[in-house]
Amino acid sequence: MIVKNTYGTSVAFSTSQFGRVPKHEFVGSALLRPKQKPNQKKQKSKSSAKKKDEIKLRSLSKRSKQKIRKKITCFARCYKRLSFVTLTFLNKVSDEQAVNLLRKFLDNAKKRSADFEYVWVAERQDKNSEFKGNVHFHIITNKYWKIEKWWNYWIDLQLKNGINPREKGFKPSSAFDVKQLNSNNIRSIASYVTKYVTKNSAKFKCQVWNCSRRVSELYTDFYTTTEFTAQFERLNAVIKQFEVKDKKSPVINVKMINLNRQTLPMYKRLDDKNKAI
Incomplete structure (x- = not known):
């Protein structure tokens, strides 16, 4: 299992079911977007010009x-x-x-x-x-x-x-x-x-x-392993926990975390990454 975390929410899912392991530890940044090639930009500008009046x-x-x-x-x-x-x-x-x-x-x-x-x-x-x-x-x-x-x-x-x-x-x-x-x-x-x-x-x-x-x-x-969210459980900081089921995707487990003086320091790696930007 791998866990995708943001402040107050952790979502656990199976990498075998999703078929891949995330390439990056940190995600959600525009810095990770693939750069467009010059010809792609030209094509996009032409298509946008056609739709200008719409x-x-x-x-x-x-x-x-x-x-x-x-x-x-x-x-x-x-x-x-x-x-x-x-x-x-x-x-x-x-x-x-x-x-x-x-x-x-x-x-x-x-x-x-x-x-x-x-x-x-x-x-x-x-x-x-x-x-x-x-x-x-x-x-x-x-x-x-x-x-x-x-x-x-x-x-x-x-x-x-x-x-x-x-x-x-x-x-x-x-x-x-x-x-x-x-x-x-x-x-x-x-x-x-x-x-x-x-x-x-x-x-x-x-x-x-x-x-x-x-x-x-x-x-x-x-991204982390489930050991990260286990810390919240030991602190009794999990407010709510539920599973999301969908026909097209596998089951995922969602934990809602209470953000307080005990839990916020656990997001330090994300704080440090962003403060460096």
């Missing part, structure tokens, strides 16, 4: 939600504090226009911060009756924000790009909202991710989520 609705798949949760957790393990930023718009915007402004905002932040890393996710507004269904963005980042400065910039960026408020001169304070997250508290990070990502089943005419290059390069999982 409207493709995008949504977060179950796999994407899991990936986002893992990336944010690993991101949080690399920094003592993170910021949770919400960007909303002054008026109704199209998805394409919204994501274009988000990119401009992030590009400006990159220029002014030497070490600026982030993960962003799109969400539909459901509480604002005036702009119901309007897209807004949640960003988890390692940046400290001077709120008045960046609030003014976000408002001005919208005005310069033709997004005007319903009432002249109206500048809602909620347009740029920042909350500080204590990255030492994995549960608080997980609660934010669950609240704003897991429930997100809306469809968009734009990219639904993205992250900075170095966040994409973070490793999210590592």
